[in-house]
Amino acid sequence: DAKTTQPPSMDCAEGRAANLPCNHSTISGNEYVYWYRQIHSQGPQYIIHGLKNNETNEMASLIITEDRKSSTLILPHATLRDTAVYYCIVRGNRDDKIIFGKGTRLHILP
């Protein structure tokens, strides 16, 4: 079973920041938070991951609360190409397989 809870869908205006929340209240100390996204009819694409510190890369920023029970993925300037299903995944450092939840379907509005 997925260990995360995400809203089923969200809308965001093009050019604005998209903030996607994720709850993972049962996360344990050695588990990381990963984000993937899946554009229609394609394989999932890795976005970012973190343990407890906030992370940023060329695609997005990941903000993890101090208690690590929730996180937010931020796409700073959303474009139409960011329309996808975004999956928040909790995964241990010894885990190999990724279990997907239902994700958030993000619609970027022109």
Next chain:
Amino acid sequence: GAVVSQHPSRVICKSGTSVKIECRSLDFQATTMFWYRQFPKKSLMLMATSNEGSKATYEQGVEKDKFLINHASLTLSTLTVTSAHPEDSSFYICSATPSGNVYEQYFGPGTRLTVT
């Protein structure tokens, strides 16, 4: 990033026949590969874990005799859907983990299987 390919990208087969899907890691060696299935508007469902040189580990409810997995080399895993039926029609996606680095996992583009 690392590249994982799948072949074919889409296939149509008749009911009762078998179809093989290949998953290749193009620029890295993968001791472990994974196979997922995805129905329309649903999330990815893990089917099995494929380990090079050993038998695959199947998730609960997945028939090992119907979905044959072979991982004969560090860059290739195959999934064979045997005696396919229309209900096997789905989007099949593989992923691969570089040997010695479980933090990274790269996904293939998927194979659309339609059984008529």
